[in-house]
Amino acid sequence: MTNARGQGAQISASGAPAKIIIDTDIGDDIDDAFAVALALRSPEVQILGITTTFGDTGERAKLVDRFLGESGRTDIPVAVGVATPPKGVFTQRVYAESGRFARNSHPSAIDFIFDQINRYPGEITLVCIGPLFNVGAAIEKDPATFRKLKRVVMMGGSIKRGYGDPYAAPTPPEPEWNIVNDIPGAQKLFTAGVPIYMMPLDSTQLKMDETKREFLFRQATPLTEALSALYFEWGQQTPTLFDPMTIAFIDEAELCPVQAMHIVVDEKGYTRAERGAPNAQVCLRSDPEAFFRFYLSHFGAPVGQKSAAEGDRAGQTAMIVSGAFRNDFAFLVQVTGTKFW
Ligand SMILES: [Ca+2]
Numbered sequence: 232m233t234n235a236r237g238q239g240a241q242i243s244a245s246g247a248p249a250k251i252i253i254d255t256d257i258g259d260d261i262d263d264a265f266a267v268a269l270a271l272r273s274p275e276v277q278i279l280g281i282t283t284t285f286g287d288t289g290e291r292a293k294l295v296d297r298f299l300g301e302s303g304r305t306d307i308p309v310a311v312g313v314a315t316p317p318k319g320v321f322t323q324r325v326y327a328e329s330g331r332f333a334r335n336s337h338p339s340a341i342d343f344i345f346d347q348i349n350r351y352p353g354e355i356t357l358v359c360i361g362p363l364f365n366v367g368a369a370i371e372k373d374p375a376t377f378r379k380l381k382r383v384v385m386m387g388g389s390i391k392r393g394y395g396d397p398y399a400a401p402t403p404p405e406p407e408w409n410i411v412n413d414i415p416g417a418q419k420l421f422t423a424g425v426p427i428y429m430m431p432l433d434s435t436q437l438k439m440d441e442t443k444r445e446f447l448f449r450q451a452t453p454l455t456e457a458l459s460a461l462y463f464e465w466g467q468q469t470p471t472l473f474d475p476m477t478i479a480f481i482d483e484a485e486l487c488p489v490q491a492m493h494i495v496v497d498e499k500g501y502t503r504a505e506r507g508a509p510n511a512q513v514c515l516r517s518d519p520e521a522f523f524r525f526y527l528s529h530f531g532a533p534v535g536q537k538s539a540a541e542g543d544r545a546g547q548t549a550m551i552v553s554g555a556f557r558n559d560f561a562f563l564v565q566v567t568g569t570k571f572w
Pocket residue numbers: 255256257260262263360361474
């Protein structure tokens with residue numbers, strides 16, 4: 232197994248945050264919003280832009296406009312991918328259509344991605360948390376420029392286990408949503424020659440239970456309130472945070488240790504590990520409690536103050552945390568029996 236330490240933790244390796252573009256199908260399931268939120272709270276990354284993919288990409292861009300606006304980040308560009316026939320259920324449509332923070336126009340996702348690659352060749356991590364239509368189109372248009380990405384970090388695929396309760400016996404691998412909805416796009420990616428870091432179903436079925444949700448939403452910051460609004464419009468109870476593992480991995484690679492594999496996407500959308508030269512670094516196991524400790528520690532401190540995670544990483548003993556944050560963490564420790572620091 233190859234330990235990815237140093238490959239993900241960009242800020243400690245180079246002193247500069249990792250430049251990322253997030254390609255998302257935000258608006259159907261809720262985990263994309265939780266992924267964007269973590270990125271917004273991560274000093275390890277610089278979000279160059281957010282591009283939308285799959286289905287009603289224009290509507291998704293409106294959702295991102297508002298989410299960024301409510302969070303005070305109207306500086307982040309939002310680009311719209313090519314629309315495809317709708318397939319999922321756009322659960323967060325009312326939020327998207329409110330008109331709040333709506334931008335007059337959005338650049339094309341493909342043009343935006345290439346503009347950024349040309350500006351920062353070899354530096355950009357493309358974070359793929361939706362079906363791979365933009366990726367496939369970009370590779371089709373200009374594979375040489377696409378290879379100037381530093382890497383792709385993606386949620387997708389199913390190597391040894393399929394969907395299912397993470398506490399039950401593993402179910403057999405199956406075609407995963409992001410792959411099966413654009414199999415040709417996935418096949419192009421895995422043969423494109425760009426470094427791929429893959430977080431499949433095996434390591435991303437991270438159930439956010441009530442205690443964790445309550446802690447997050449009680450922070451009542453503009454960002455957590457935006458998340459809360461989307462969560463309640465989504466209308467289900469327990470989110471599975473598939474997508475946020477990509478951002479967590481970029482922040483702190485130890486959270487999802489990877490190993491080199493040769494992945495082939497077959498015609499049905501299975502991602503099969505076969506013999507051959509490695510074309511992906513794949514994370515097959517993660518520790519959900521470690522993930523949620525990491526995730527939640529990013530949301531407790533008011534903007535401008537250091538969260539516990541930041542303080543830990545800086546080796547600081549005197550953490551700058553608000554009294555409310557300290558009390559909330561004490562509450563969480565009490566109810567979960569988990570030691571946070
Ligand atoms: Ca997604």
